[in-house]
Amino acid sequence: MDTPLFPLLAIVAAYLLGSVPFAMISSKVFGLADPRTYGSGNPGATNVLRSGNKKAALFTLIGDAAKGWLAVWLARHYGLSDNLTGLIALAVFAGHLFPIFLKFKGGKGVATAAGVLLALDPLLGLAVLGTWLFTAFVFRYSSLAAIVAAALAPVWQVLMQGGNGTTLVVGVLAMALVGKHWENIQRLLAGKESKIGSKKKG
Template sequence: MTIFLLLLLSYLLGSIPFALIIGKIFFNKDIRNMGSGNLGTTNMIRNLGKKAGLAVFFLDFLKGILSLIIANKILGDVTYLTLFGAFAMIGHIFPVFANFKGGKAVATGSSVFVYLYPYLALALIIIFFINLFITGYVSLGSIIISFLGALYIGIFGVGLDRYIMVFMCMFIIYMHKDNIIRIIKGTENISKLKIKK
């Protein structure tokens, strides 16, 4: 029963639509009707500005890390701790408080890496920004670090956590399927952080 309640709590934490809340409270706008319609950092930055986007990233990041901290405090160092982070990610992607249409869980998923694999997370962050400066594609960076994260944990991970994390990384890549198509077509949005030649 304890595990079930913690999973439910993790899902509900993940379901809090901070992008929607910030958009409506501070801008009187529904971010779901803007840009890609995703309740995530990138869509917020492109449509409501950097401050709003960074606030959403921070809050979405907290959703995942809080689910892990709470579960860790109650259950101890179990080999399936990532399961609670995964449920927070699922909550973000399919939020019960926003008609089950959320974001892609990159920020929420990142917190799981930071909490459990801090050195790997640091390496992936560096890789993400190198890609961003070179290609300008935020989505490609998310895809690359998800793949590399899955590859590393698939090889060096242990216990049930390994399979949970690999699955969630692959699921994040799947959530970017439309972005992959736009990248191939050359129609994907390019960040201003791209270094101009």
């Protein structure tokens, strides 16, 4: 960890970890079709759920969240600086959004971002997760829940910790999540967005 190349290697390793496509892995394990061929075409837990296989969706959800959590936890465990930890958090998240193993076409990043936030600050992660769960339960739209949770994440962070280095990391995560949901926003406004639990089409 004393070598000049270590920070770069740590960031690359985090990106590669984030690139691991658990939606694809779970689909193969449970004998499902490629999640990019049905529903929203998104390789993520919500779309895998549209296959009707809840176990596969849960496996995807846990895997995507765990890789975000693990990258940040390892950085904290080995006493890396806050700046490097922040870059590692962004790298593992970017790996999920733009995975090298899927030609840089990844998922929306909700579960991975949740894992990152839980590792950065468990209370912050739980607050954001609670926001997602409440919104999803009330409105039954996974995308809306993700957008609301992402938008409020920086607010919760500032209220809990005040403005600091983590604020920038959380802000970048939030903006990226909202940006990845732009098409969902359009469908929500048009009343065409699929609700949680709806089956795959085609």
